[in-house]
Amino acid sequence: MDFIYPSRSELQTHLHALPSDRIIILCDQNTQRACYPKLNVSFPCIVVPPGEASKSFDTLEYVIDQLTALNADRSTLLINLGGGVISDLGGFAASIYLRGIRFINIPTTLMGMVDASLGGKTGINFQILKNYLGTFTHPNQFIVCPDFLDTLPERELVSGYAELIKHALLIGEQELQSVLNIIPQALTPTEWLPIIQRSNQFKWEVVQADFRESGLRKQLNLGHTIGHAIESIMMSTSSPLLHGEAIAVGLWCAIHLSERRTSFDTQLAQSVKTYLKDVFPVLSLEEKVLNQIVELSLKDKKNDQDTRLMVLLSSPGEVVLDVPVSDDEVYSALYAYLNHTT
Amino acid sequence: MDFIYPSRSELQTHLHALPSDRIIILCDQNTQRACYPKLNVSFPCIVVPPGEASKSFDTLEYVIDQLTALNADRSTLLINLGGGVISDLGGFAASIYLRGIRFINIPTTLMGMVDASLGGKTGINFQILKNYLGTFTHPNQFIVCPDFLDTLPERELVSGYAELIKHALLIGEQELQSVLNIIPQALTPTEWLPIIQRSNQFKWEVVQADFRESGLRKQLNLGHTIGHAIESIMMSTSSPLLHGEAIAVGLWCAIHLSERRTSFDTQLAQSVKTYLKDVFPVLSLEEKVLNQIVELSLKDKKNDQDTRLMVLLSSPGEVVLDVPVSDDEVYSALYAYLNHTT
Numbered sequence A, B: 001m002d003f004i005y006p007s008r009s010e011l012q013t014h015l016h017a018l019p020s021d022r023i024i025i026l027c028d029q030n031t032q033r034a035c036y037p038k039l040n041v042s043f044p045c046i047v048v049p050p051g052e053a054s055k056s057f058d059t060l061e062y063v064i065d066q067l068t069a070l071n072a073d074r075s076t077l078l079i080n081l082g083g084g085v086i087s088d089l090g091g092f093a094a095s096i097y098l099r100g101i102r103f104i105n106i107p108t109t110l111m112g113m114v115d116a117s118l119g120g121k122t123g124i125n126f127q128i129l130k131n132y133l134g135t136f137t138h139p140n141q142f143i144v145c146p147d148f149l150d151t152l153p154e155r156e157l158v159s160g161y162a163e164l165i166k167h168a169l170l171i172g173e174q175e176l177q178s179v180l181n182i183i184p185q186a187l188t189p190t191e192w193l194p195i196i197q198r199s200n201q202f203k204w205e206v207v208q209a210d211f212r213e214s215g216l217r218k219q220l221n222l223g224h225t226i227g228h229a230i231e232s233i234m235m236s237t238s239s240p241l242l243h244g245e246a247i248a249v250g251l252w253c254a255i256h257l258s259e260r261r262t263s264f265d266t267q268l269a270q271s272v273k274t275y276l277k278d279v280f281p282v283l284s285l286e287e288k289v290l291n292q293i294v295e296l297s298l299k300d301k302k303n304d305q306d307t308r309l310m311v312l313l314s315s316p317g318e319v320v321l322d323v324p325v326s327d328d329e330v331y332s333a334l335y336a337y338l339n340h341t342t
Helices: A008-016 A029-034 A057-069 A084-096 A110-116 A146-151 A154-171 A173-179 A189-209 A216-221 A224-235 A243-261 A266-279 A287-299 A327-339 B008-016 B029-034 B057-069 B084-096 B110-116 B146-151 B154-171 B173-179 B189-209 B216-221 B224-235 B243-261 B266-279 B287-299 B327-339
Strands: A002-004 A023-028 A045-048 A077-082 A102-107 A124-126 A129-133 A141-143 A309-315 A318-324 B002-004 B023-028 B045-048 B077-082 B102-107 B124-126 B129-133 B141-143 B309-315 B318-324
Touching (some): A029 A045, A057 A084, A057 A124, A057 B129, A084 A102, A084 A110, A110 A146, A110 A154, A110 A189, A129 A224, A129 B057, A154 A243, A189 A216, A216 A224, A216 A309, A216 A318, A243 A327, B029 B045, B057 B084, B084 B110, B110 B146, B110 B154, B129 B224, B154 B173, B154 B189, B154 B216, B154 B243, B154 B266, B189 B216, B216 B309, B216 B318, B224 B309, B243 B309, B243 B327
Parallel strands (some): A002 A141, A023 A077, A077 A102, B077 B102, B102 B141
Antiparallel strands (some): A124 A129, B124 B129, B309 B318
């Protein structure tokens, strides 16, 4: 897989050098409007609605149908132009279409640049179960052009930042401290670039060491057991969350549990938890919703049968995998989150 | 991947040694009735209707839904008990469920034993396009128990035999001559075993050398460019064909074209063509259907853009890959098939 970090004009040059008659672009209505014109190309586009609801069986079928209508064959190259929804959906479609065609990810969101579009996990949701179907397939190229961050609504930018914080927690104390000083809304694309590259390098090393998540890679699920459950439950409400917004709460709970279960330093935990509540939207959750979160977090696909296994930290950069966590402990972490004031 | 060729009692012993609480069986209504009882186990079953129509998006969604309802997790082992439809569908479901769980193929048809359940190609059809979606994923075990052939209707047995003839054509003159003497309806399971094993060994060597079909493996598509088109077209008529019945016509045409394009010996071609017409049902095809077959064979996923590329033979065991074949040549081969008398 090639990593490419072009400016916008370098990106245009790169795309013009590809065999243009075999390229199809997958985008959503937002990236079609805000990002596609910046490519300065005229490739056929498959356009889906923006948002998590497009990671569905129905939309997958639509994409396959459109690929067929455009006569896509084994020499076709699919370019996924968008955030994590587009690279998850498009990567999955490409990995099963004719049992696999080539694809390129060009993430246009911070979430895509630091997490979703890198690592080879493709997939869609099933009912309310997140990423329940998919494959492990790397794109042929991973192209990060930070200029696209200028097209991004602030809420989307902040959401993606949650995964950067997760990576910083996993990298170590120094990276964590540098991240705790960032005001994400204030950075320019040029300032984002080295931070994204450090994050990419860390994730890529972990993924290469354990592509199919039998061990080491599990650390990347930090914050996701509870975070995914929250995201799934809120998806069907009138106020759905962005992925990173849910993960920020999941990270908050994981740090809280790490203090209690794996001796994470309490003072540092307090700084991280306060920072998370400052940067991300603060949720209020009804009792009924808490019950659903606890129940659904047991359905997480990383669990072994009927035990909830979570990733915790003993300190920044020191992960403890497969920690069994009870329903009561999850309740307790969620209540602490709700009652925590900064 | 393990190859296992047990008797029925050895199969029972083998299955009883597996971790029974993590096993789910996928079967169709026929194999549930005729084959499942012979296993002497009590694993939960997911049952789908028999036949090619189950290789659909809808049935895939049903299987996924049932796996979820049975709480299948990453430690679950799916056993595909049935013919090619079951191993294609179940292998695909297993390869994408939670991004991949383990599975075992226990083919119960000759077609499954010699071809469909071995080789790592999983998939479903899309609209009328055969095997348009899928993955390359080997089962963890491939278990051939020839005793199941006793449960098989004669028409199914003969259908599977088409792929054995294909393998014999690809192996060489000696294997071909021995196959041309077989009356498939007359063999006992014990007599089938060595023939199946030779066929499996040949296919496995080809697949290992070129898993993703970038070269050598393409030879296994002998007879399939036209055969798949015929199968797809007939699927929506009142007299659908079994896969092997369509492939037998495809092989007939491929041999006919090999005489003209790649100097296949005319006398031997005559023997093979006569044998194919003796053993398999003889089709009559209307002009309208011929047009559809010619058109659809251009949609074959092995084609490069807009050229129909076929596998032909210069002699048994000597393949010529990627031979461009015109519409007129396909028409001509189909007319020759219709007019040929043995």
